[in-house]
Amino acid sequence: MKRKNKVTMNDIARAAGVSQATVSLVLNQSRNIKLSEETRQRVIAVAGELGYDRLPAIHSPRNQEEIALLISSLQSYDPFVDAISQSREAAWRNEVLLTVYDYGDDNPLALNIIRQLEKRNCVGIILASPVTTVVDMTAFQDCTTLPLVLLNQRDPDSPLLPSFVPDDYANAFQLTRHLINQGARRIAHITGESWMEATRQRLAGYHAALAQAGITPQPEWVQQTNWQFNQSYQATVALLNQAARPEAIFCASDWLAIGCYQALSAHGVRVPDDMLVAGYDDQNISEQMTPPLTSIQLPYGELGRLAVEYLCHAEDTATHLSLAGRLKIRRSTAANL
Template sequence: MQKKNKITMSDIAREAGVSQATVSLVLNNSRAVRLSDDTRERVFVAAQKLGYKKIAVAHRQEGQEEIALLLCGMDGYDPFIDALSEASSTAWQRDTLLTVYDYGDDFEMARQIIQQLAGRKCAGVILASPTTRAFDFSPFEPLLNVPVVLLNQYDPARPLLPTFLPDDRANACQIVNHLLEQGVTRIAHITGDEWMDASVLRLEGYRQTLEQAGIAIDEALIKPTDWSLNATFNATLELMKLPQPPQAIFCASDWMTLGCYQALATLNIKVPDDILVCGYDDQRIAHQLTPRLTSVQLAYSELGRMAVAYLCDGDDVATHVRLVGKLQVRGSSQRT
């Protein structure tokens, strides 16, 4: 078995001029996503040029064991791509192939994929979602005769089903505690869609931390949005027009902080001199903003590794993991 190569899927994506998601799907031999032959060839050529040793993962060897990851859709900028990349590497290190199938939340397509898997040497199935969500496993149960784990989704009716999730509530607590340590108490929270688990849990973490600190929650400081820049821009303007504007703003994603920064610049309010700002999910944009953005990592890489290791290592003990990410403190939340 080959040692782990230093060349990453991000390197290949830049060389081939495609998204990292496309590279992952091509090298993992996804059969459910329609990609042109030209795109696939560009990815293979780029991988070979850079000396990516795991390119063989895209060509199934007869009799080699595989893990199937069924995914209900994602885009190339989703932080969940980290889970796919790490899951693929972890499987390869264990002499196992990870194959990604994107069924786009179409159960009939997923059923057909699982039926095809029945005739192959499959070590297990990972049912995954790029968005943390509740998931009804019952339609899949009669189709699967191999071990299964859930990644970034959970079935409330089956708490013993092996499940691997990010701890959005605890991550939000980290951010709010950090802001409190900076000496601010009026902390606003701009949320995403109210129906999404990610929004609900991050808001719960925000509320919980303030309550534990003995700070009364001002509902005027909580602004629901649809995750968009425009909605975040407007929410920030509304917050700054309050009789008592916030001393800090916690946005529910790094992407949303673009709208927040733009609104503050329009009002000639400087970060962090006049107000502190934090994001969430620690994407590349966090390093590109000025000042650089304080954010918290989603532990998707580790969750992807754990899901594959659970299947490969044959652990029979049921598990339900919620993994806390790492807070990355940068200039946007620290006054000089």
């Protein structure tokens, strides 16, 4: 049975007879631009009829209660944007506002923001990072009595500080196992920088899947980069020059996979006929690559929603939640798709 396509804002715009920008303003509850109530209601009605799954709530926040989300830094293309989107919608459903502060890795600035939040009707604070990381939150806990939650980061020395993170180990394990199930035995891994928690966990999951399958990993199969296209390109060339060329390459991000694709194409290596390639993060571009890229869809949206609901429900348990993502199999690892 053919899977139903996901409803997009462009679909809603066409059906409602408005622009995609208008749909975005309505569904994101923007009041900065004046739109007629009739237009707002029409867009919401059409979105509901089409089965759009992110409809806004129909009420207004009470007493200007808010949850503050402090994020270290963020790029517009980063999949972590999904966490912010779902956090905002979860806050709205729970009748609170979500305010987002990008403090640019400037901890004194973050601490100053938190001190200001103490004077407002703030329900709690989510301290977030777009990169899964291990952090020391001592200074943040000491500066406020407001409830704190970590999103996409954790502090091993603060077991009572709730955290919500993706399970990079399990994700890398399932992706590597998929490549093994496709018949590959020599599986290379192009990684990011070794200091990053995400890199370490993905590498560990990769090794665990190989070990479970009885495959002895070779040191030369692992190529470290700094997440740049050109380094991924060079890493792929190094893999192709090995006496026993790998049969599959697991890239630690979809952006690294782009450099990998470029190197394979330049050397006449076809994907997936001559080489299986998989990425990580399930960026929007992964479906547009030729061939479409198998990747891991990270559960950022769900984690953001759960972090907000934890604060809204005034939970007092030391929750540490780690969620695995969804393997999105495409033609880069399955020629018959």
